[in-house]
Amino acid sequence: MAKPMHPTPLLDELEKGPWPSFVTGLKRLAKDKDLVVDLLGQLETSYETRLGYWKGGTVSVFGYGAGVIPRFTELKDENGNPKFPDAAEFHTLRVMPPAGMHYSTEILRKLCDIWERWGSGLIALHGQSGDIMFQGCTTENVQNAWEEINALGFDLGGAGAAVRTSMSCVGAARCEQSCYNEAEAHRAVINSVLSYIHRPSLPYKFKFKFSGCPNDCMNSVQRSDFAVIGIWRDNIQTDEELARRWVEKNGGKEGAIANVSDWVVNRCPTKAIQLKRANQVRQGDSISSVRLTDEWALEIDNRDCVRCMHCINVMTGALAPGKDRGAAILIGGKRTLKIGDLMGTLIIPFMKLDTDEDRQKLVEFAHKVIEFFEENALEHERIGEMIDRIGLPTFLEAMGIDPDPNMVIHPRTNPFVRTDGWDEEVARLKAKKEVKTA
Amino acid sequence: MSETQAAKTPKKPIPHGVPDPKQFMHPVLLRNIGNWKYHDRPRPGVLHHVAKSGDEVWTVRAGTQRQMDVWTIRKLCDIADQYGDSYMRFTIRSNVEMTVADPNKVEPLIKALEENGFPVGGTGNSMSMVAHTQGWLHCDIPGTDASGVVKSLMDALYDEFKNEELPNRLHLSTSCCEINCGGQADIAVIVQHTKPPKINHDLVANVCERPAVVARCPVAAIRPALVNGKPSLEVDEKKCVCCGACFPPCPPMQINDPVHTKLAVWVGGKNSNARGRPTFMKMVAAGLPNNPPRWPEVTEVVLKIVRAYKEDGRPWERVADWIDRIGWPRFFERTGLTFTKYLIDDYKHARQSLNASTHVRF
Numbered sequence: 083m084a085k086p087m088h089p090t091p092l093l094d095e096l097e098k099g100p101w102p103s104f105v106t107g108l109k110r111l112a113k114d115k116d117l118v119v120d121l122l123g124q125l126e127t128s129y130e131t132r133l134g135y136w137k138g139g140t141v142s143v144f145g146y147g148a149g150v151i152p153r154f155t156e157l158k159d160e161n162g163n164p165k166f167p168d169a170a171e172f173h174t175l176r177v178m179p180p181a182g183m184h185y186s187t188e189i190l191r192k193l194c195d196i197w198e199r200w201g202s203g204l205i206a207l208h209g210q211s212g213d214i215m216f217q218g219c220t221t222e223n224v225q226n227a228w229e230e231i232n233a234l235g236f237d238l239g240g241a242g243a244a245v246r247t248s249m250s251c252v253g254a255a256r257c258e259q260s261c262y263n264e265a266e267a268h269r270a271v272i273n274s275v276l277s278y279i280h281r282p283s284l285p286y287k288f289k290f291k292f293s294g295c296p297n298d299c300m301n302s303v304q305r306s307d308f309a310v311i312g313i314w315r316d317n318i319q320t321d322e323e324l325a326r327r328w329v330e331k332n333g334g335k336e337g338a339i340a341n342v343s344d345w346v347v348n349r350c351p352t353k354a355i356q357l358k359r360a361n362q363v364r365q366g367d368s369i370s371s372v373r374l375t376d377e378w379a380l381e382i383d384n385r386d387c388v389r390c391m392h393c394i395n396v397m398t399g400a401l402a403p404g405k406d407r408g409a410a411i412l413i414g415g416k417r418t419l420k421i422g423d424l425m426g427t428l429i430i431p432f433m434k435l436d437t438d439e440d441r442q443k444l445v446e447f448a449h450k451v452i453e454f455f456e457e458n459a460l461e462h463e464r465i466g467e468m469i470d471r472i473g474l475p476t477f478l479e480a481m482g483i484d485p486d487p488n489m490v491i492h493p494r495t496n497p498f499v500r501t502d503g504w505d506e507e508v509a510r511l512k513a514k515k516e517v518k519t520a
Numbered sequence: 521m522s523e524t525q526a527a528k529t530p531k532k533p534i535p536h537g538v539p540d541p542k543q544f545m546h547p548v549l550l551r552n553i554g555n556w557k558y559h560d561r562p563r564p565g566v567l568h569h570v571a572k573s574g575d576e577v578w579t580v581r582a583g584t585q586r587q588m589d590v591w592t593i594r595k596l597c598d599i600a601d602q603y604g605d606s607y608m609r610f611t612i613r614s615n616v617e618m619t620v621a622d623p624n625k626v627e628p629l630i631k632a633l634e635e636n637g638f639p640v641g642g643t644g645n646s647m648s649m650v651a652h653t654q655g656w657l658h659c660d661i662p663g664t665d666a667s668g669v670v671k672s673l674m675d676a677l678y679d680e681f682k683n684e685e686l687p688n689r690l691h692l693s694t695s696c697c698e699i700n701c702g703g704q705a706d707i708a709v710i711v712q713h714t715k716p717p718k719i720n721h722d723l724v725a726n727v728c729e730r731p732a733v734v735a736r737c738p739v740a741a742i743r744p745a746l747v748n749g750k751p752s753l754e755v756d757e758k759k760c761v762c763c764g765a766c767f768p769p770c771p772p773m774q775i776n777d778p779v780h781t782k783l784a785v786w787v788g789g790k791n792s793n794a795r796g797r798p799t800f801m802k803m804v805a806a807g808l809p810n811n812p813p814r815w816p817e818v819t820e821v822v823l824k825i826v827r828a829y830k831e832d833g834r835p836w837e838r839v840a841d842w843i844d845r846i847g848w849p850r851f852f853e854r855t856g857l858t859f860t861k862y863l864i865d866d867y868k869h870a871r872q873s874l875n876a877s878t879h880v881r882f
């Protein structure tokens with residue numbers, strides 16, 4: 083039994099309504115934990131005054147330089163003593179989840195037991211970077227909690243100027259759109275940069291994210307410095323049986339054709355997909371087609387398709403990514419501070435990720451990028467900002483990557499560039515192309 | 521207990537890295553990795569996946585409060601053990617997914633989840649749980665809370681989570697400072713400070729690395745200064761855009777204020793490549809009061825946008841696609857929000873968002 087609760091009239095309002103309430107959960111914990119009784123006291127104060135009361139500090143586990151987020155209360159009385167002394171320390175352990183966030187009930191129960199023993203009992207599944215966030219621990223108990231979590235096979239995540247915890251989508255484990263094994267790639271890359279996670283030494287944070295297809299469920303294009311997004315090179319696959327079944331479910335022979343036209347054909351960004359009379363469908367190396375009814379068929383010219391996923395999302399199974407699958411890499415995504423938002427931009431249009439050898443190439447490229455970032459970024463500059471400063475051509479040269487028109491929306495619209503190397507560059511690229519095609 | 525424990529020598533960490541998910545994966549998922557054929561949705565909140573091998577699984581998705589106490593997590597484990605197959609995973613939006621290999625388990629599993637307060641939904645063209653941040657509960661710089669705003673929004677939009685009645689999926693996020701850990705979304709609620717930081721000059725010299733703070737400001741509004749004989753910093757209040765970027769590296773530059781810290785609503789962020797390229801969200805309302813415990817003014821604005829989107833959006837249009845079609849004038853008309861000068865970009869690259877054409881809508 084813990085000490086009596088502080089009154090929390092404002093937080094009590096958040097116990098009303100149908101959505102699960104975190105306040106109810108905290109109150110449950112407060113039955114046995116003075117720490118949570120006082121946490122609720124401080125949080126209620128924030129709700130009254132509309133101010134936060136935590137400050138950072140330095141707390142870490144033995145042997146690592148990151149992964150614990152220290153929190154000390156700043157809510158003090160006139161003598162400088164914490165108003166809610168049992169919550170004076172409320173640190174978080176950021177722990178990397180299994181790739182794809184799969185759990186057995188057995189492992190979750192063990193993690194709960196550890197956190198009930200040493201911490202507040204409050205766990206976020208998950209933080210926006212993907213960590214399991216074990217929140218609410220005293221300085222004294224951090225090491226104990228950590229050793230037990232570590233003994234279960236889990237490791238701390240990143241914080242500060244470090245490589246951060248990463249995320250990968252459910253992908254190959256349960257999603258038909260998956261174009262590579264996200265979990266394997268995620269683990270291959272992140273487990274090769276652990277020293278950058280555990281010992282922050284970069285100019286600023288660096289995030290990887292892994293999405294299995296251009297739907298980008300991990301939001302990697304906007305939220306990671308290094309986005310690995312699944313994509314395919316060959317033709318969209320089709321399945322007539324599933325196409326006909328889709329027609330039955332979506333308006334039947336009459337209605338479904340109008341729906342295909344409205345939902346699929348009209349929304350294709352490049353008009354690569356067409357609705358045609360079944361007997362007028364073209365054949366050819368770059369053509370995919372599937373019959374919807376005896377009369378109507380869809381035809382896709384895959385040279386015009388930008389692999390946006392839309393038609394596949396609408397008619398999943400009837401249409402599917404091709405067989406020659408891999409991933410594109412986009413670099414430089416970040417949120418707003420300080421030059422405004424940046425999306426990642428395409429650096430590698432395609433690489434295979436089928437085998438350990440393929441994944442090793444990804445790992446090597448990731449290292450090359452991080453090392454360049456480490457040496458060339460200014461303090462507190464993300465890689466996207468760095469590329470803006472030095473220009474993409476300089477970055478590509480440093481990475482040994484040739485320019486590709488896929489990297490731009492259009493070529494430059496101003497003349498402010500020195501072009502006296504033009505002839506050599508054309509000759510170099512042509513020679514390379516000949517070697518490739520030879 | 522703690523004295524003896526604290527006295528022992530700390531163990532060297534074992535750098536396990538990212539755990540292999542295979543050890544925690546449902547056996548049917550495990551044997552069909554990379555081999556799925558298609559899926560459909562028998563009802564809102566349920567996904568039915570079919571593998572090329574012919575194996576099938578049913579996954580029930582339910583909402584959680586994300587910030588969970590161990591008792592809530594154990595409750596989920598009890599449900600998964602009794603009605604599921606003892607496995608679960610979490611989505612990026614903190615929904616729990618329990619997968620079963622037997623279709624007869626689906627209905628009892630749904631019933632057990634709902635009876636225990638976990639709403640089943642969040643699939644397909646529904647609204648999923650709000651991606652959110654730490655707020656007053658745990659961050660050291662928040663202008664507002666995170667979990668409380670989210671609880672209020674989810675209560676108000678509960679039916680949109682449980683049903684699939686929207687034009688396409690709807691993703692929301694909230695963020696308790698302009699750093700925006702919550703991220704891009706179809707609709708986002710983000711703190712927007714309205715006054716420059718109030719500087720506690722007595723503390724600056726001791727607490728802040730002054731050149732680093734000067735460098736942090738996006739509009740070069742900060743300069744070193746002597747105040748009352750002490751080295752401190754001063755802010756050109758005409759230049760300051762109240763972004764709060766100086767606050768994390770220098771807490772004496774207090775940006776949070778009980779009255780002047782407000783909330784803004786943004787729309788049209790999309791990370792998927794489906795149809796158009798990914799888009800950033802745009803600010804459409806600001807100046808909303810930071811009004812705990814339930815932030816009714818924010819909820820009202822979000823509801824207006826969701827309703828208009830639901831009524832006007834055509835199948836498969838995300839919020840960004842919908843606005844692309846109807847245009848900004850009609851967006852403001854339909855939502856009843858007011859377009860003001862503050863919504864016209866005047867930061868770097870502002871011209872990119874100005875209309876350099878005679879494409880006009882009336």
Ligand code: HEM
Nearest residue numbers: 176209210211212213305417419654659660699700701768
């Ligand atoms: C100063 C104190 C800060 C605190 C306490 C803080 C806290 C957090 C937390 C708790 C998360 C979720 C972490 C996880 O999942 O493990 C997060 C994510 C994030 N933070 Fe911060 N943050 C801070 C500063 C910043 C700064 C300076 C930036 C940007 C310049 C930033 C940008 C982000 C973004 C974009 C995410 C989402 C990450 C993702 O989607 O991968 N944060 N932050």
Ligand code: SF4
Nearest residue numbers: 251257260294295299
């Ligand atoms: S990103 Fe693509 S492969 Fe991954 S879960 Fe989403 S739809 Fe599936």
Ligand code: SF4
Nearest residue numbers: 350387388390391393
């Ligand atoms: S994937 Fe996108 S671009 Fe390609 S055909 Fe389908 S809708 Fe068009």
Ligand code: SF4
Nearest residue numbers: 654659662696697701
């Ligand atoms: S959005 Fe800002 S205040 Fe909220 S958790 Fe992130 S850094 Fe902290």
Ligand code: SF4
Nearest residue numbers: 737760761763764766
């Ligand atoms: S709030 Fe932002 S704009 Fe104002 S001084 Fe601080 S960093 Fe500069």
